[in-house]
Structures are given as C-alpha cells and as structure tokens.
Amino acid sequence: MKDKFTVRQFNYRFPTEDACLEEIKVLRFGEVLPCPRCGVINKFHKLTGRKAYSCSACRHQIYPLAGTIFEKSTTPLKDWFYAIYLMTQTRAGISAKQLERMLGVTYKTAWRMFHQIRKLMADDGDMLIGDVEIDEAYFHPNPQRRTTAESHNSQIVLGMVERKGRAVVKHVRSSGTRVLVPEVMESVSIDSQIYTDGYRSYKQLVKNGYNRKIVNHSTGEYVNGLTHTQNVENLWSNIKRGIYGVYRHVDPKYLQAYVDEYAFRYSNRGNTNMFDALINKIV
Numbered sequence: 001m002k003d004k005f006t007v008r009q010f011n012y013r014f015p016t017e018d019a020c021l022e023e024i025k026v027l028r029f030g031e032v033l034p035c036p037r038c039g040v041i042n043k044f045h046k047l048t049g050r051k052a053y054s055c056s057a058c059r060h061q062i063y064p065l066a067g068t069i070f071e072k073s074t075t076p077l078k079d080w081f082y083a084i085y086l087m088t089q090t091r092a093g094i095s096a097k098q099l100e101r102m103l104g105v106t107y108k109t110a111w112r113m114f115h116q117i118r119k120l121m122a123d124d125g126d127m128l129i130g131d132v133e134i135d136e137a138y139f140h141p142n143p144q145r146r147t148t149a150e151s152h153n154s155q156i157v158l159g160m161v162e163r164k165g166r167a168v169v170k171h172v173r174s175s176g177t178r179v180l181v182p183e184v185m186e187s188v189s190i191d192s193q194i195y196t197d198g199y200r201s202y203k204q205l206v207k208n209g210y211n212r213k214i215v216n217h218s219t220g221e222y223v224n225g226l227t228h229t230q231n232v233e234n235l236w237s238n239i240k241r242g243i244y245g246v247y248r249h250v251d252p253k254y255l256q257a258y259v260d261e262y263a264f265r266y267s268n269r270g271n272t273n274m275f276d277a278l279i280n281k282i283v
Contacts, residue, residue, distance in 0.1 A: 003272065004089075005085075005272065005274075010082070010085050010275070014078060014081050017076060017077050018046060020077040020078050021046070021051055021065070022046070023081075023279070024065060024068065024070070024077075024283075025044075025053060025064040027279070027282065028064050028283045029044075029062065029064070035055040035057060036060060037055065037060035038055065038057050038058040040055065042056050044056070044062060047061070051064070051077075065077075068283075069117065069120065069282070075105065075113065079105070080113060081279075082103070083110075083117060084275060084278055085275050086099065086102075087114065087261065087278075088265070088268075088274035088275045088277075088278050089274070089275070091242075092238075092242040092245060092246050093246045093261060093262070094246065095247060096110040096111040096114050099113065099114065115257060117278075118258070118260055119257070120278055120281045120282065121257075121260045121261050121263075121281075122264075123166075123260065123263065126166075127187065128160055128165070128166060128187055128188045128189065129162065129188075129189045129191065129192055130162055130163065130165065130192060131162070131163040131195065131226075132161065132162055132163070132188050132192045132193070132194050133159075133161045133194075133196075133228075133229045133230075133231050133232040134158070134160050134161075134184060134188070134195070134202065134232065135159050135197060135232040135233065136156055136157065136158050136172075136175050136180065136199070136201075137239075138154040138155070138157075139154060139157055139240070139243065139255065155171060155252050155255055156171070156173070156175050157169055157171050157172070157259055158170045158172050158180060158183055158184075159235055159236065160184065160188055161231045161235055161266075163231055165267070166266075166267040167263045167266045167267050168187045169235070169260065169263040170183055170187075170259075171252075171255045171256040171259065175201060176201055177200075177204050180201045181201070181202075181204045181208065184202075184210075185208060188210075190208075192211075194210050194211065195212075195215065195228065195229055196212060196213075196214060196215075196229065197214065197215055197216070197229060198214050198216045213227045214227070215227050215228050215229060235262070235263075235266055238266065239259060239262040242262055243258060
C-alpha cells in the first residue's frame with residue numbers, strides 16, 4: 001500500500017504559486033499541446049506576474065484557471081490547494097473558522113473556499129451497481145437547540161451505498177414514495193440487488209423491477225445473513241458526527257453540499273491520495 005499524502009509531501013510538491021498553477025495547466029492541457037491559434041505543438045511558457053501561459057510561436061495565451069473554482073479569486077492558489085488538502089485528509093471535516101485561523105483569511109473567504117471545494121465533491125452521476133444498501137435519515141439544522149416541538153424542521157436525506165464501493169447521498173423534500181423511488185431509480189442500476197429496512201416507501205421499488213431484500217428493524221432484526229443495511233448506517237454515523245461535531249449548524253439550503261463532502265470521502269476511503277482524486281475533478 002502506498003504511503004498517505006503527508007503535509008511534508010504536499011509542501012515539497014507545491015512550494016510556490018507557480019507550482020500550483022503548473023499543476024492545473026498540465027491537468028487541463030497537458031505538458032505539450034497544439035496551439036489553438038497556430039497549431040504548432042510546443043510547451044507554452046509562463047508569463048511573469050500573470051496566471052497565464054503563452055505560445056512560443058505566435059504568443060497566443062491560455063489561462064488554466066478560466067472556468068474553474070479559482071477563476072477571479074484573489075486568494076493565493078497555494079491557499080486553495082492547502083484547503084483542498086485539509087478537506088481530503090480529515091475524516092470528520094474542518095470548519096471555516098479553523099481555516100480562517102490557519103490561512104489568515106477572513107471568515108467569509110474561508111467559508112466561500114470550502115463551499116466552492118464542496119461543489120467539486122458532488123457525485124458524478126454514475127449509476128450504483130451490485131449490492132446497494134438504501135436508507136433515509138433525518139437531520140435537524142440546529143441540533144443544539146432542537147426541541148420536540150421543532151422536530152418537524154428535520155431535513156430528510158436519502159443514502160445509497162454500494163458495498164465496498166461508492167455512496168450517493170441526496171437531500172430530498174420528503175420521505176414519501178413519490179420522492180424516494182424516482183431518486184433511487186435515477187442513481188441505482190435496475191440490475192442491482194438492493195437492501196432496505198421495512199420502510200413502506202420502498203415497496204414500490206419491486207414493482208419498478210428491482211430485486212429487494214428487507215431487514216426488519218421493527219422486530220429487532222438488524223442482520224440476516226447478507227441482508228443488512230450496516231454500511232449505509234455507518235455512513236449516517238460518520239456524517240452526523242461530522243456535521244453535529246464540527247459544523248454545529250447547517251442551513252438546509254447548503255445541506256446537500258455538506259453531505260456531498262462526506263459521501264466523497266466515503267467513496268474514496270480506499271484512496272491513499274484523496275487530494276489528487278479531488279484536484280482531478282477541477283478539469
């Protein structure tokens with residue numbers, strides 16, 4: 001197994017702003033590329049004091065940051081890279097307040113950086129296959145102040161987890177059949193073997209062609225051979241510990257971005273260099 005990507009390795013690989021910019025340039029265009037204007041295949045050279053490269057033949061310029069989350073940002077690119085590093089190396093996440101202290105930026109800047117990075121963590125939309133566990137969970141926007149009378153404010157999140165594979169998590173408007181079934185059909189291959197608890201909203205999945213096995217939690221049954229939902233429940237545990245322990249309060253309109261962050265880390269849990277997995281999504 002390869003060693004994990006350490007902070008020493010990070011600083012060695014990205015010592016300067018130019019090194020970070022070169023990384024994006026190579027990811028987007030490659031080491032050598034044909035000039036879009038003159039067609040000459042050559043290495044574009046960096047322009048001093050600018051985040052741009054120029055063709056050595058006709059001086060046509062390319063801008064690696066155009067169309068990325070870094071475009072028009074005045075924050076140093078290395079700070080962006082370090083924020084990405086932190087988000088991919090921490091299991092429970094890191095707060096914008098902590099990033100503010102570490103980078104010496106404003107809280108508003110730190111929050112915006114993390115929010116932009118979470119957009120990269122969103123699911124690519126590929127269908128889940130094989131054995132897939134499905135379950136729904138409830139999140140309260142502010143668990144520290146929750147009361148029985150406020151329980152109706154809980155937000156509903158649908159989780160779908162491939163065993164030994166990826167996770168897809170979606171913030172949904174209700175836990176009814178008309179909402180959950182279309183979401184499952186959009187994300188899970190019809191050939192998959194699905195596992196759920198006895199919740200009634202999942203009954204319609206069988207009528208839509210899915211092979212469903214049920215573990216009946218209401219009777220105290222949690223495992224019956226290979227029939228269980230322990231993987232998706234483990235995902236819920238990770239997300240709730242992270243959100244309630246690190247972020248404390250999550251506005252419902254941003255909940256999808258936060259659960260995408262945890263689903264990304266779960267899906268890439270076997271990757272010793274999660275940083276590269278995320279930085280590659282920039283392009």
